[in-house]
Amino acid sequence: MLDMDKKIQIFKALGNETRFKIFKNIFTGGYACSIDDTKPKDDLIAQATCVTSIAEQFDFALPTISRHLKEMKDADIIIMKKSKNKIYIEPNIETMKEIAECFTKLVKEYEEGAVYQFDNTK
Amino acid sequence: MLDMDKKIQIFKALGNETRFKIFKNIFTGGYACSIDDTKPKDDLIAQATCVTSIAEQFDFALPTISRHLKEMKDADIIIMKKSKNKIYIEPNIETMKEIAECFTKLVKEYEEGAVYQFDNTK
DNA sequence: CATCAATTTAGCTAATAAGCTAAATAATTA
DNA sequence: TAATTATTTAGCTTATTAGCTAAATTGATG
DSSP: OOOHHHHHHHHHHHSSHHHHHHHHHHHHOSSOOOOOTTSOGGGOOTTSOBHHHHHTTSSSOHHHHHHHHHHHHHTTSEEEEEETTEEEEEEOHHHHHHHHHHHHHHHHHHHTTOOOOSOOOO | OOOHHHHHHHHHHHSSHHHHHHHHHHHHOSSOOOOOTTSOGGGOOTTSOBHHHHHTTSSSOHHHHHHHHHHHHHTTSEEEEEETTEEEEEEOHHHHHHHHHHHHHHHHHHHTTOOOOSOOOO
């Protein structure tokens, strides 16, 4: 269950044009995406989503993208896994599910006229 | 349908502690909330959610809360309606529905292995 | 073990955002 | 129409964020 601070962190992470586009890219990928744990590590394709391949899609310096990715990882909206000397990046679907549920519940309970706790952890 | 810029604006609006709490307050309200258009305007109760009653719940100056509310209104996450010389505030449920749907679809299509367009308007 | 590739950290600058007080505006009421 | 209430606007200060380059780190490979 996401607490208030985590939710704010998630919205902050998505509330910036560069990070939003990175997020979008990680989902839609112009390149192959994600780590398949069922395959041996040396099977990972060269074009899989890593920091460099994401940075290539933007007109910003690599360290800038690296910082954005760190912020997104800290917010738990992406997962970064190191394999060899590359870091592979994929969306954090669990977090997305929680956020989806949170908004769905917000609407549902509001329409039922109940007092809804958008966040009941604090 | 929310375009990319609008989504970023919505996340930015929710990605700040003060605004998040205001948003939460508008839903959960420690006070009576919302405008009921089916009732005559002079039927509105004194404690209904207006700028002042929201500001009272925070340790910030009124103009600060007013600015935050403007930002939330511009992002279409709340609705502000003037009646007499007060402004009544309620959540924008349509936007919440769209956001809920957006995340639900994101998860669903990702799990189906499809290439998901988190935003296909730009 | 030297080099290369991938990424992060440090330290800087400029832009943006969040707070404030004082003043202005708008609508109501005495 | 003067006073009161509700809200916004203006203008300021401080904090935060987003970008940069240069340097450091990590791990792989010749």
